[in-house]
Amino acid sequence: MTSQLDKTFDPAAIEAKWYSHWETNGLFRPERPDAEPFTLVNPPPNVTGSLHIGHALDNTLQDVVVRYERLRGKDALWVVGTDHAGIATQMVVERQLEERQDKRTNYSREEFVDKVWEWKAESGGQITRQLRRLGCSMDWSREQFTMDPHFTRAVTKVFVDLYNEGLIYRDKRLVNWDPKLKTAISDLEVETREIQGHFWHLKYPLASGDGHISVATTRPETMLADMAVAVHPSDERYAALVADGARVKLPITGREIPIVFDEHADPELGSGAVKITPGHDFNDFEVGKRVGFKPSEMLNMLDAEGKVTQTADGLIPENLVGLDRFEARERVVEMLAAQGLLEATEDRTIPTPFGDRGGVVIEPWLTDQWYVDAATLAQPPMQAVREGRIEIVPKSWEKTFFNWMENIQPWCVSRQLWWGHRIPAWYGTAIKVNADEDGSAHLEFTGRPKVFVAETEEQALALAQAYVDDLGRDTPLLAGRTAAVVTTEELDAEMDALCNAQEAAKSNLTIYNIYRDEDVLDTWFSSALWPFATLGWPEETSNQPPFASSEVEMRRTGVSTSLDTNGTGGSGSLVQRHYPNDLLISGFDILFFWDARMAMQGMHFMGEVPWRRLYLHGLVRAPDGQKMSKSKGNVVDPLGLIDKFGADALRFFMAAMESQGRDIKMDESRVEGYRNFATKLWNATRFCQANGIGASQSVAAPQATLAVNKWIVGEVVETLAELDKAMADLRFDAAAGAIYHFTWDRFCDWYLELIKGQIDAETKAVAGWVLDQILVMLHPFMPFITEELWHAQGARPYELIVAKWPQPEAKVDKAAKAEVDWLIELTSNLRAAKNELGIAPGAKLEAFIANPSDRARQGIAGNSAALERLARLSAVHAAPAPDGAALQVSAGGDLFVIPLEGVIDIDAEKARLSKALEASSKEAKALEGRLANPSFVERAKPEAVDKARADHAHHAAEVARLEAALARLG
Incomplete structure (x- = not known):
């Protein structure tokens, strides 16, 4: 029995209801012990995070896939959880302390960590609640956290095993040091900004007193720790100096340093001589090692806060010690100028590294840290990609992947924080x-x-x-x-x-x-274990490792909750059943942060790839194509869009716009359009209810004898094939487009119109079945409205979320398809022609066809009622048309002539069309000229060029339309 739908579609009224129903009844992971497993892990968002538009895209695509595979009967496991986000979380808690005039150092390490756990218990679940609003069908019963005890055990084991294998080691190297956070950060956490600065040219006197060498630098303060001056081996200007062992006596410190050969120096740039500060520059560090300085011998002139500290040789003047690095820069320049050793100062734009969290200039700093031998771990993943065991989609990203992996540097995994996995070293x-x-x-x-x-x-x-x-x-x-x-x-x-x-x-x-050891591990070190540690590794038994329900209480008491590792997934451990994962979906921007590192750790510890396919999607950009940022004020809140248009509309927008290898431009009007699409389906279902069309009782297509019913069954068969192929290829845009056009164009606009007034028992059965197939095929994209309509159509043996994927067990009836497609083509072309000529849509006309084809004869004979109701043809004559003005339309190769005498003023219409054609032609030609001008294309703002192109396309199309309309009038 159907449940009468409200007249108005209101997303908010149904979303919370159905999500709660799904989660409460365990429908995100139904019991399917004998089903084929399908596994997807969610990139764990930071526990400090809130849903942004990138999350909305990423999670929508994942949910589309997991709902699709669940409907296909698989044991679909979508692993969900959050990352402890070492730096971000510690910053949040420290900021809260500062608001109370308190600070971290007022507490012991243990006391502060307890405060972080308390913060997580109170405020750390915001983004998981927001993912529910988006409709993400994750297995919340197994929600993970990267600081859960079982996960911590896995992290510890990985560190110890890698150390014992010689793949983790402690070394003194340069790191990206954040003086604000007082910790090392990854290369990937450094963002380069263009800053207005200076290029200082300095004189370095030779120790012999016979002249000087000129060097240039953007960081003159680092000369306090210079250890050499490098020149190119081919640079004859300095060959004698190097051969004689000449040295430079540094200004200010008086330190004598050698002049050395190294290819890092460019003889064509400036003086060809380069100052070498191996303790404070990544290039200089490598030069220093090549010329014989051990890292332990390299001079360090800064402390953890970026203030000048005394070097090992004690040569920095005491009045500089303790100064901030930028204060020291000013003082050093003043001192050099006073000594007559400042040759020149250039204004220059300097690419400057900033920490993406601390927001201050990053300092290359020489310190002891823990490193992973990433070059060794990178070899198996590269081989797996070459052999096709990992498929990267789109394939174009393979080049980027190999370029980074082949040149990978040692991975610094230690962080000077209190919150995180403490390094298991004593x-x-x-x-x-x-x-x-x-x-x-x-x-x-x-x-x-x-x-x-x-x-x-x-x-x-x-x-x-x-x-x-x-x-x-x-x-x-x-x-x-x-x-x-x-x-x-x-x-x-x-x-x-x-x-x-x-x-x-x-x-x-x-x-x-x-x-x-006081340090903790880089957050990405632990999240690299996500595909297998979340499944219970290293306990490869059927007994569940402890998962936390209340981390604070469990951490203090040692008591944890227990969930069955098997879940409902059959015999053996969860890790044996669900590793490797089938697919990973992530933004391309974390390919090296996370994806590559999962591949390294997964292959090393599991002996197998972590996932068989890696799908990399683009960014969601502002409408003008710019990257979204708070500073630009162009950030879009996905929750605001959900409030305005509903989660289904936002989800469909994300899927429909996701085209492999391209970013998505945010377009609120499109989101609104998909809300209208949902409304269209809602109203179509109300039409079905009003005409006695309810839930189908069959998975297979019902028997059909009428051409229109045979046709729509065939349309389902073709749409299903198109949709399945698109999903197999991970073409989300094509998949969304297939179900959209079938639902809107074929079902709502044509089928329901064609059956009006002739809805017999067969048609009710077919229409009910087709609507069911729409709801199932559309469900991965629009889960809320489809579940609501599924239940509204009548009693069901199961929820839509766990229904069966369409199995029509039918073929396309070519004759029926040809007949109905001919009728649609004729009606569409006639409507367009009437619109072009300004004829009222409801005006009934007569048509003549001199030599109708067999298809036309059959179409006319079998669809007279539809021709009159839809095409508004009062009669169709198999005879030549009378003389006089007429419009001509075609369908399937047949030409229909429709007299216009008495219908419109032919001369006035020709005049109107000619005037419009002249205007559009003139505008199109002007725009064509502007776009052909390189000066305009190269110098104008990109948005101005884009608008000109769009306007040109519009007017060109208008010219073609108007010319066709005039041709119709003869």
Whole structure:
């Protein structure tokens, strides 16, 4: 029994209702133990995030795919969760503290981390609620967080295993240092901005006193840590100086530095000489290594806040120490000018690196960090892409992928934060307990710290104990005794006891102090495990690893909830069933942040690709094509669009506009248009209800004898094939276009019009079945309205979200298709001709056809009622037309002549059309000339050029239309 629909379609009234229904009833992952698995993981949004237009695109495309595969009967698992977002989250919590005149350093590390967990419990779920509003059918019962205990175990294991394999190591290198956040950041988190600056030309006196070498720099303050001047080996101007071992005596510091050969120096640029500051420039760092400086010998002149600090040789004047780097720049320039060593200053636009989070200029800084041997891990993914085991769609992105992977640098994975996965490394330092003359003890630290990498502190202590036991047998350090291995927390109490015990102080005991690395891991390190750690790895059993429901409580108590790893997915572990994933959909902008790193970690630890296909979509841009940004004020809020037009309309816009390899221009009018499309379907369903057309009881197409019913069944068959092919090719625009045009054009505009007045039992059955197929095929794109209409049409054995994908079990009836298509073509052409000539749409006319084809005869005979009602032809005569003015229209090769005497004023109409043709021709020619002018195309604003092209296309089309209209009048 049908449920009568309201007259007006109101998206808000149905969206919350159906989403709650789906989620409450577990319909996002129905029980299908024997079904073929299909797996998709959502790029985990930052826990600090809120839904932006890029999320809306990304998640819409994923939901289209997962709903499509679910309807096809697969065990579709869409993994959902959020990323702990180390830098972003710590910034949010610190900002809240600042608002209360408080700061992080007022708390211990543990206390601050507790505050972050509390913030997450209260405010960290905003974006997941917003994803629900978009209609994302994710398996919320298994929602993940990258700081969940099971995930942390996976992260720790990966780090330890890579370390033991020699693929993670600690090294002193230059990093991108954010002086505001006081942490290293990735190359990918640096954005380059064009800043107005200067190029300073400096004189560096030769140490011999015989002249000078000129150098130029955009960062004169770094000369305080210069270690060499480089010239090209082919530059004859400096060959003798290098051969004689000549040195430069730096201004201000007085440091003497060598002149060296290196190909980094360009003899054609400026003086051909380049100052080398290996501790503060990435290129100079490589030059420094090539000419023999060890990283440990390279000079560092800045502290973590970007302030000048004394170099190891102590040559920086004390009045510069402590200055901010930009203050130091001004002072250094002033001092050089005062000494007559500033040759010139040029104004120049400087590409300058900024941190995308901290918002300050990034400083290359020499420091000890943890690195992953990315070059080694990159080899298997590259081979997988070459062999087709990973298909990148669009294929054009392969070149970019290989270019980056083949030139990949060591991946710095340590961050100087408190929030995140703490690096599982401990350092051991030997502390000698010596006796003073008064019998008390004092401590003496001996040797360099040694690192112990382990999954737990207990394991690290055991490694340290084994180390010192072995050390005690081979060195007098321990005087033949086993050292006491203690953690930093235990050290104070141990020392109190020893220092108060005279005998212990005389015992020459050595204590080995273990303390943990303070750093945390780069957020992308943990999210790289998303395709398999979310499935329970490394516990590859049928028992579920603990997933957190309340991270704060669980973290404090150690108690966690338990979910079945199998879910409803059959025997064996979830990771065995759902790894590799079938597909990853992501923006191209995180290809290297995340996608490539998942490929590296997945192939290394799972021995298989993380996903078989990688789909990279473009960006959603502002209507004028510019990138959206808050600073430009052109950001579009997807929730505002949902409030205005409904989630279905926004989703359909995203899918319909997603064309492989192209960005999407935001166009609110198109979103509104798809809201109108939903309204069209709503009203079509109301028409069906009013005519007794309800839910179909058949998956297969009903039997049809009438041509119009045979035709519409064939249209379903063709649309389904087109839609399936588009989805197989991940052509979202083509898939959306197929169902849109079938629904609007074929079903609503033609089929329902053709059957009006002749809706018999067969037609009711066919129409009900066709509407059902529309709802199923459209559901992945517009889930809310389709579910509402599905239920409104009558009782069903199942929800639409888990219905069966169309299986018409029918073929296209060619004869019926030809007949109905002929009728549609005739009606369409006649309507267009009447419109061109200003004839009222409802005006009934007579038509003549001198030599009708068999198709025309059959069409006229079998569709007389439709011809009169739709084409508004009162009669069609199989005879030549009478003499006089007439319009001509064709259909299927047949020419219909329609007399116009008494219908319109022929002369006046010709005059009107001629005048309009002249105007459009003139405008088209003017625009053509403007567009042919290179000066206009190259110098005008892009939006002005685009408008001129659009106007030219419009007027050219008008010329063609008007010429055709005049030709009709003879």
